[in-house]
Amino acid sequence: QKEVEQNSGPLSVPEGAIASLNCTYSDRGSQSFFWYRQYSGKSPELIMSIYSNGDKEDGRFTAQLNKASQYVSLLIRDSQPSDSATYLCAVAPNAGGTSYGKLTFGQGTILTVHP
């Protein structure tokens, strides 16, 4: 079983729709969760971080975390063609230890928003 697994893609949604990206992780000790957006040929860009159960909203993006189910998701409302990219889920253990930035990444989900 992969440590961080994302829903298989590619995912295609029409402009204006809600895109839902899912991620599960195997390490119950994980404490920090991130979503990165990566355009083709570019480096990952941090778009959301979440540390406690529940929802966190930032503009059109909502991250949802359920530690009991070991599940984290990203919702993109009112999807735009400019949201077309690969979205990477990343998970880190307790930040108080010796694992600063030791992120474990999923394989990514390719999102295409078509006009």
Next chain:
Amino acid sequence: DGGITQSPKYLFRKEGQNVTLSCEQNLNHDAMYWYRQDPGQGLRLIYYSQIVNDFQKGDIAEGYSVSREKKESFPLTVTSAQKNPTAFYLCASSITGSTEAFFGQGTRLTVV
């Protein structure tokens, strides 16, 4: 402007040669990391450093070496022992106590 600078953007290497990828940051971050990305895959950790003159192996360190002589710099050497070096290499940094990592623009290495 604060940020992480990787150079070169593209690098071609002949088989059997060592090459060094540069990573410089002016964010005053203590921790720095090197990741590798292969097509259609996520990122895998090669090496990381939390403080000057100290670094640890990540998940795929074989065939790579690093140094951390200055806080701002964390160069990665891809040695001839690395069997499949063609990949996209990403340097990242974070502040002490944080797991939020910020990335440079990457170096695409191709073995010819």
